[in-house]
């Protein structure tokens with residue numbers, strides 16, 4: 001038990017692992033392993049602790065005692081997706097760079113959360129009304145101000 005299943009393991013031609021956390025980009029082995037959440041769930045103890053951060057799987061067993069934030073918080077997250085907790089703490093770039101040492105593979109595609117940002121983007125860009133009001137209101141305001149200024153100047157000239 002515990003070995004990754006054959007159908008969960010894919011070989012890819014890739015060379016780069018992006019951490020999805022901004023500036024950290026790592027180049028690693030091409031032999032990427034995919035793990036299911038079911039398998040990761042069983043690795044939640046001191047002698048074997050795995051967790052998921054941004055769809056990447058980390059074996060943090062050897063890091064438990066070294067973690068500056070304590071072993072307990074890591075064990076609480078072990079066996080699950082720790083992305084939210086990891087981001088909530090606001091870990092430094094150094095902390096993010098440390099992740100690569102513990103990287104063991106990728107979360108299986110079927111267990112990944114749907115990325116809502118793309119959908120949200122499509123929805124807002126598909127709704128033309130918001131972009132209309134963005135320029136229409138200032139344009140109307142500019143015209144009204146122009147007319148008021150013109151009347152003001154005309155009255156000053158005549159008096």
Ligand code: HEM
Pocket residue numbers: 058060063067068069070073074077082085086089090091092093094095096098099102
């Ligand atoms: C393998 C994953 C992780 C690594 C490599 C890591 C690394 C670090 C490092 C280097 C620090 C020192 C502060 C910094 O540089 O940001 C830190 C602090 C901390 N970490 Fe993590 N961490 C990991 C996962 C987590 C997770 C999943 C949690 C869950 C809550 C967590 C909670 C904390 C807390 C509470 C602190 C203390 C913050 C403070 O005292 O200001 N860490 N971690």
